[in-house]
Amino acid sequence: MSKSTQKPHHxxxxxxxxxxxxxxxxxxxxVTALTLRKCAARAGVSHAAPAHHFEGLQGLIRAITDRxxxxxxxxxxxxxxxAEDSPFPRLYAMCEGYLNFFIEHQALxxxxxxxxxxxxxxxxxxxxxxxxxxxxxxxCAPFIHGPLGHQATEYAVWSLIQGFSHLTVMGQISCDPNxxxxxxxxxxxxxxxxxxx
Amino acid sequence: MSKSTQKPHHxxxxxxxxxxxxxxxxxxxxVTALTLRKCAARAGVSHAAPAHHFEGLQGLIRAITDRxxxxxxxxxxxxxxxAEDSPFPRLYAMCEGYLNFFIEHQALxxxxxxxxxxxxxxxxxxxxxxxxxxxxxxxCAPFIHGPLGHQATEYAVWSLIQGFSHLTVMGQISCDPNxxxxxxxxxxxxxxxxxxx
DNA sequence: ATTTGCAACTTGACACTGTCAAGTTAATTG
DNA sequence: CAATTAACTTGACAGTGTCAAGTTGCAAAT
Numbered sequence: 042m043s044k045s046t047q048k049p050h051h052x053x054x055x056x057x058x059x060x061x062x063x064x065x066x067x068x069x070x071x072v073t074a075l076t077l078r079k080c081a082a083r084a085g086v087s088h089a090a091p092a093h094h095f096e097g098l099q100g101l102i103r104a105i106t107d108r109x110x111x112x113x114x115x116x117x118x119x120x121x122x123x124a125e126d127s128p129f130p131r132l133y134a135m136c137e138g139y140l141n142f143f144i145e146h147q148a149l150x151x152x153x154x155x156x157x158x159x160x161x162x163x164x165x166x167x168x169x170x171x172x173x174x175x176x177x178x179x180x181c182a183p184f185i186h187g188p189l190g191h192q193a194t195e196y197a198v199w200s201l202i203q204g205f206s207h208l209t210v211m212g213q214i215s216c217d218p219n220x221x222x223x224x225x226x227x228x229x230x231x232x233x234x235x236x237x238x
Numbered sequence: 239m240s241k242s243t244q245k246p247h248h249x250x251x252x253x254x255x256x257x258x259x260x261x262x263x264x265x266x267x268x269v270t271a272l273t274l275r276k277c278a279a280r281a282g283v284s285h286a287a288p289a290h291h292f293e294g295l296q297g298l299i300r301a302i303t304d305r306x307x308x309x310x311x312x313x314x315x316x317x318x319x320x321a322e323d324s325p326f327p328r329l330y331a332m333c334e335g336y337l338n339f340f341i342e343h344q345a346l347x348x349x350x351x352x353x354x355x356x357x358x359x360x361x362x363x364x365x366x367x368x369x370x371x372x373x374x375x376x377x378c379a380p381f382i383h384g385p386l387g388h389q390a391t392e393y394a395v396w397s398l399i400q401g402f403s404h405l406t407v408m409g410q411i412s413c414d415p416n417x418x419x420x421x422x423x424x425x426x427x428x429x430x431x432x433x434x435x
Numbered sequence: 436a437t438t439t440g441c442a443a444c445t446t447g448a449c450a451c452t453g454t455c456a457a458g459t460t461a462a463t464t465g
Numbered sequence: 466c467a468a469t470t471a472a473c474t475t476g477a478c479a480g481t482g483t484c485a486a487g488t489t490g491c492a493a494a495t
Contacts, residue, residue, distance in 0.1 A: 098454095151352060187428070189427075203397075233427075
């Protein structure tokens with residue numbers, strides 16, 4: 042007979058199932074709903090099963106953060122791919138993907154960006170280990186950099202869209218219905234960016 | 239005999255003492271150390287005493303956020319007061335106060351800015367109820383505003399310094415020791431700001 | 436001055452959490 | 466087929482937020 046997948050244990054890929062359950066819980070009930078025991082229950086295993094795949098709750102959170110970062114990167118990349126192939130549209134598309142991810146995955150995004158991790162640490166090749174940040178770097182590349190080099194451009198763009206996304210999601214911006222909603226393009230029109238060449 | 243302050247209950251101002259204890263716990267052990275029971279113990283009362291002064295843990299967190307916002311406002315204001323009295327120095331001073339608060343009070347700042355609250359909601363007079371945000375608005379006022387008005391300037395400045403502070407504290411920026419540390423002034427040189435008149 | 440009322444606080448309980456130690460099961464290996 | 470081992474279960478423990486029911490002490494009312 043074929044391999045039974047209904048067996049009491051030996052779930053096909055429990056680790057992945059737990060991460061997925063965790064993200065579901067996060068989206069459904071916010072960060073306080075993310076619980077090792079609830080993840081285990083949702084994946085149909087005992088309450089202590091997760092301990093064999095992660096180092097405690099903090100380990101699960103790290104794994105969820107990794108998975109979230111990959112979702113984040115593809116969200117931005119697909120926005121870029123759908124945009125006109127020139128610097129400003131691509132930059133704006135990336136930022137809209139950034140903001141959109143925060144809006145659509147509030148709890149996950151907040152979890153991810155409240156983790157201490159060194160996203161910008163460069164590996165030997167000068168690239169970073171984080172796919173999302175590499176996308177941002179690429180989107181910033183076509184612009185003229187000031188005396189501080191490309192890094193200042195990247196920091197400014199990143200800080201601006203990160204702060205805007207965070208404040209928006211937290212309801213700390215644009216909550217006055219009388220005022221017009223500000224767009225990503227409006228926001229970035231305040232930034233000193235010029236296409237090189 | 240004089241009023242004994244050692245009495246089993248009737249602490250002078252328990253509410254304030256609990257808020258203070260909460261902030262201490264936050265600074266000492268991060269957000270996971272902030273606990274109703276530990277606050278109560280530190281203030282020398284029983285574990286259920288806080289319930290009479292706040293609506294559960296969420297209520298204590300709100301109260302701590304309020305207290306933190308006031309600390310935040312005075313931190314920025316005192317930086318401004320110590321700066322040269324002209325627009326750019328004042329803006330930079332405010333931002334340095336902003337960043338500094340995040341560095342010196344990481345856990346508190348993260349707690350505050352992960353609360354959903356409508357900081358920018360304007361009251362009748364056009365001012366907001368939040369002192370910290372009013373300081374930011376004042377620091378932005380002397381600059382020329384684009385077609386989107388002062389609001390766009392405020393959003394851009396706020397997003398930029400919020401994102402930068404957050405990313406810095408989370409270790410997601412400036413973690414490459416080979417690269418130079420970027421300053422607030424460097425960051426804001428990327429922004430399109432000109433003094434009016 | 437005594438009673439009454441009430442707000443502040445305590446005590447005890449409950450369900451839920453993360454984590455650990457020990458047991459059980461199933462699949463692989465020799 | 467026996468032994469090993471990784472995956473998972475079971476049970477326990479301390480800590481948590483929250484609720485219900487006391488207790489206490491002060492202040493106003495009679």
